[in-house]
Amino acid sequence: MASISDFPQTPTPRSEPPSALELKLRRRTRVSSTIRYTLLIVVGLIMIYPLIWLIGASFKSNSEIFSSPWFWPKEPSLQGYVEGWKTSTPYTFATFFINSMQIVIPKVIGTAISCTLVAYGFARFEFPGKKILFTILIATLLLPDVVTRIPQYLLFRELGWLDTYLPLFAPAWLAGDAFFVFMIIQFLRAIPREMEEAARVDGANTAQTLLFIVVPILRPAIISVCLFQFMWTMNDFLGPLIYISTVEKYPVSLALKLSIDATEAFNWNSILAMTVLALTPSLVVFFMAQKSFIEGISSGGVKG
Amino acid sequence: MAELKLNAVEKTYGNGFKAVHGIDLHVAEGEFMVLVGPSGCAKSTTLRMIAGLETITGGEVRIGDQVVNDLVPGKRGIAMVFQNYALYPHMKVRQNLSFGLRLKRKPKEQIERSTAEVSGVLEIEELLDRLPKQLSGGQAQRVAVGRALIKQPEVFLFDEPLSNLDAKLRASMRVRITDLHKRLRNEGRPATVVYVTHDQVEAMTMGDRICVMKDGHIMQVADPTTLYDRPANAFVAGFIGMPEMNLVPAVLSGEYGAQTLTLDGQTLTVGPGLAPRLSHGPGPVTLGVRPQHLDLVVADSPDALTGTITNLEFMGHEVNLHAKVGDAVFVCVVPSDQFDRNLQRGDRVGLKPRVEKLHVFDAETGENFSLA
Numbered sequence: 274m275a276s277i278s279d280f281p282q283t284p285t286p287r288s289e290p291p292s293a294l295e296l297k298l299r300r301r302t303r304v305s306s307t308i309r310y311t312l313l314i315v316v317g318l319i320m321i322y323p324l325i326w327l328i329g330a331s332f333k334s335n336s337e338i339f340s341s342p343w344f345w346p347k348e349p350s351l352q353g354y355v356e357g358w359k360t361s362t363p364y365t366f367a368t369f370f371i372n373s374m375q376i377v378i379p380k381v382i383g384t385a386i387s388c389t390l391v392a393y394g395f396a397r398f399e400f401p402g403k404k405i406l407f408t409i410l411i412a413t414l415l416l417p418d419v420v421t422r423i424p425q426y427l428l429f430r431e432l433g434w435l436d437t438y439l440p441l442f443a444p445a446w447l448a449g450d451a452f453f454v455f456m457i458i459q460f461l462r463a464i465p466r467e468m469e470e471a472a473r474v475d476g477a478n479t480a481q482t483l484l485f486i487v488v489p490i491l492r493p494a495i496i497s498v499c500l501f502q503f504m505w506t507m508n509d510f511l512g513p514l515i516y517i518s519t520v521e522k523y524p525v526s527l528a529l530k531l532s533i534d535a536t537e538a539f540n541w542n543s544i545l546a547m548t549v550l551a552l553t554p555s556l557v558v559f560f561m562a563q564k565s566f567i568e569g570i571s572s573g574g575v576k577g
Numbered sequence: 578m579a580e581l582k583l584n585a586v587e588k589t590y591g592n593g594f595k596a597v598h599g600i601d602l603h604v605a606e607g608e609f610m611v612l613v614g615p616s617g618c619a620k621s622t623t624l625r626m627i628a629g630l631e632t633i634t635g636g637e638v639r640i641g642d643q644v645v646n647d648l649v650p651g652k653r654g655i656a657m658v659f660q661n662y663a664l665y666p667h668m669k670v671r672q673n674l675s676f677g678l679r680l681k682r683k684p685k686e687q688i689e690r691s692t693a694e695v696s697g698v699l700e701i702e703e704l705l706d707r708l709p710k711q712l713s714g715g716q717a718q719r720v721a722v723g724r725a726l727i728k729q730p731e732v733f734l735f736d737e738p739l740s741n742l743d744a745k746l747r748a749s750m751r752v753r754i755t756d757l758h759k760r761l762r763n764e765g766r767p768a769t770v771v772y773v774t775h776d777q778v779e780a781m782t783m784g785d786r787i788c789v790m791k792d793g794h795i796m797q798v799a800d801p802t803t804l805y806d807r808p809a810n811a812f813v814a815g816f817i818g819m820p821e822m823n824l825v826p827a828v829l830s831g832e833y834g835a836q837t838l839t840l841d842g843q844t845l846t847v848g849p850g851l852a853p854r855l856s857h858g859p860g861p862v863t864l865g866v867r868p869q870h871l872d873l874v875v876a877d878s879p880d881a882l883t884g885t886i887t888n889l890e891f892m893g894h895e896v897n898l899h900a901k902v903g904d905a906v907f908v909c910v911v912p913s914d915q916f917d918r919n920l921q922r923g924d925r926v927g928l929k930p931r932v933e934k935l936h937v938f939d940a941e942t943g944e945n946f947s948l949a
Binding site for chain 1: 628629630649650651652655656657659660661663664665666667676677680681724728
């Protein structure tokens with residue numbers, strides 16, 4: 274019978290001191306990672322400092338903001354938030370947030386639905402004029418926004434849509450954002466068609482295939498699209514500025530500017546406080562969807 | 578279950594390329610038909626036309642009594658297993674299996690009963706709550722077969738279902754699928770199957786009949802034994818069999834009853850084993866002889882071809898001997914225990930064909946005229 278000593282012993286950790294070469298290599302690794310991380314931290318801090326300062330300054334008093342470049346408030350107060358929320362108009366910021374949501378939500382939903390439909394059509398079906406239509410779609414990507422501002426304005430004026438939110442979200446319901454259509458097409462191209470064919474063999478029609486098979490697979494891409502659209506629309510200033518004229522209908526982006534327009538000395542802490550609040554929805558939505566978002570933008574080309 | 582008929586089915590693509598040239602094929606009810614051929618022979622296209630995933634540009638496809646040309650895949654009464662399984666990645670195995678039934682709004686109890694039955698048959702009960710990405714290749718393949726089985730279709734279509742598996746798993750899945758086919762037949766619900774593969778081992782071991790295709794034409798449809806013993810043309814002869822048949826140019830000459838085959842100045846007498854079968858006059862031909870039907874003899878023996886060994890492949894139980902006769906290279910399979918170990922490259926040897934097993938093909942058309 275074999276005794277314990279017959280079996281090879283598990284190698285024990287070496288007890289002898291590391292050689293000079295090993296020491297040198299270790300030291301070199303340590304030095305290089307120290308330099309690397311220090312550099313990254315410094316650059317990272319420089320980039321994020323304005324944001325940190327913004328948040329800090331929103332808790333400062335108006336006079337302190339200009340007296341100290343350091344972000345930490347000496348006497349933190351919520352005064353900026355309280356004052357800012359009230360605004361100089363008859364409406365509170367709550368109204369402006371609701372207004373923003375009235376633009377953002379229909380726009381995001383419309384974009385997700387219409388861009389998916391259009392992308393699915395381009396990626397999976399053959400129809401007359403497909404090439405030329407796709408070329409036009411891509412060409413609009415290259416067109417600067419300003420070029421279409423005036424014709425669009427005239428069009429919406431004729432439709433009687435001025436001072437409503439329709440000009441801001443209606444184009445999104447018609448897949449007006451070529452970039453998102455392109456993004457979903459690229460994602461779809463990387464997905465093997467067999468799954469859709471299997472669904473058709475299983476008896477699904479085109480709509481069912483799209484809804485039950487394609488959309489779930491496209492989820493990361495669609496979430497990315499929604500996220501981009503959410504952030505861009507929340508931050509959009511020019512669109513509402515052109516089409517919205519009644520203060521009651523102002524979204525957050527315009528309302529922020531409103532506080533600066535006041536004739537008396539600006540309450541910078543209120544403006545900064547409301548800026549922080551205006552940033553919050555985008556940040557919250559981003560962190561909630563972060564996983565899918567990164568999957569969506571990084572796996573477009575390699576999926577499947 | 579129903580029979581499947583292809584009548585003069587054609588496929589021409591938009592750019593004018595004709596992939597399928599009016600093929601006729603009849604798959605009987607409960608039959609296991611294998612479509613086999615090299616890449617680009619349109620076997621998958623044919624299958625996809627039967628499935629309805631490709632449009633048919635000419636002829637008709639009938640499943641049972643119905644012409645299905647214009648029916649969508651879901652209405653044709655077919656089920657298909659894809660090469661890369663095509664499982665729905667966001668659904669668990671259970672939902673993958675039942676997707677088709679759920680679309681048809683079958684009662685819940687029936688769906689559950691069918692799922693349980695199919696997963697029992699394929700031994701995938703413990704996988705029901707897993708996602709496709711948590712399955713191994715073999716497991717995913719069984720789920721894909723289950724998804725077809727659960728629909729109880731008129732015709733099963735398999736599109737190279739085993740080519741993504743490793744050799745060992747492929748062999749076991751092959752047995753599983755044929756067993757399943759036999760079992761369904763014995764249970765009185767025979768399954769009509771069309772199975773596409775490029776692997777002749779799969780074709781020979783699984784099919785009741787095999788349809789060999791080339792460039793959108795059917796070369797021969799027959800059972801495996803006939804295909805091996807009586808290939809209709811040089812293409813089938815070369816495609817079926819391992820190592821492949823030796824096909825070399827030769828000249829047939831002499832009067833009926835005293836014909837000879839000449840190649841590279843060496844003459845073979847067409848004996849009583851072959852002569853009565855020949856239905857062709859003198860002229861250039863292609864001689865076909867399987868490596869297993871060549872006996873190794875000493876050089877310059879009568880009625881043998883003499884050549885020089887160019888390569889020796891030791892396979893364990895047998896040796897593949899490559900010998901050059903003139904410009905042609907013959908492969909000869911010799912059982913290891915009968916092989917003379919002293920032989921080596923460059924040695925001269927005699928290869929004596931078993932004349933009764935010879936095939937003679939038309940040099941131009943490739944048609945076998947030694948079948949009569």
